[in-house]
Amino acid sequence: MTTTRLTRYDRSMLRLMNDRRGQALYSTAARRRLTVAVHIALTVAIGGLMTHFFLAKGEPLWPAVAMVVLLLPWMVATGIINGATRGLLELREHVLDERQSAERSRVVTRAHRMTTLLLAAAATALLITGGVDGDAPKAYAAPLLIAVLVVHWIMPLWVAGLWAQDEPADVETPEAGALGH
Template sequence: MTTTRLTRYDRSMLRLMNDRRGAAWYATAARRRLAVAAHITLTAAIGGLMTHLFLAEGEPLWTIAVMAVLLVPWMVATGVINSATRGLLELRERALDERQSAERSRVLARAHRATTLLLATAVLGLLVAGMADGHAPKAYAGPLLIAVLVVHWLMPLWVAGLHAQDEPSEDDALGTGPLGR
């Protein structure tokens, strides 16, 4: 950590992000991948419902209700990923040690590259659709740009969740694992 003193908020967030009570949810790489996959799926579902809400004509009440219901597991999945990464993206820079700060930089760089490819694909898709139809599909440009913005916002969380490492077991920490005997 840096020499800057941590505020009360920093200390409480550090405690929250290092709380191991929910560790069973992200203890293995498979569980972390499942949490990221669930988060991506829920994000896509909520985004699809939002698109439907704005593009479809009719009664939007059911769409809003389903989005509200899906928001609860989306928040749980977000918390699982944040806990798995020990708050890598949620903590302020001054609350991170040097290793975590370097990992945050790597995660942000990977996420930036992935988002750049996604944005290029979205632009290319709109251009190809516009050339095939003779005009740009204006109705879908807004929702597509919003979707890319949401992915840009969430990509670091997904990348961090996918690249989080397993916690060392107690035997490994004590040096009494299979190789330490």
């Protein structure tokens, strides 16, 4: 951390992101990967429901209700990933130490490289689909671009969750008297 004074918000967020009560949910790499996979699946489901809601004729209400229902587990999964990364992406820069700041930069760089590839794939898919049909699929262009924007926004969280390291095990050092000296 730098010598900048922490605000009440900074102290509150630092306490929240370093709260270890939920550690069992993300203590292993497999659990973190599962949480990220669930978060991705929920994000895709919510995005698909949102697309259906806006593109469907007659605009049924069930997709909106399903989105609201899926939002709670999505928020819980977001919290688990943030706990696993100790708030790497949620804490303000001046609260992070040098190692965390460097890790944040690596995560954001990796995530942006991945979203650049995703954006290129989305643009290519639209161009190929438009070339095959002779007309660009206008109805799907906006939802696809919104989906890529959402992924661009969330990708650093997913990358941070996947790249988070296990907590070091508490190593108990034997007392000098316990060694028989």
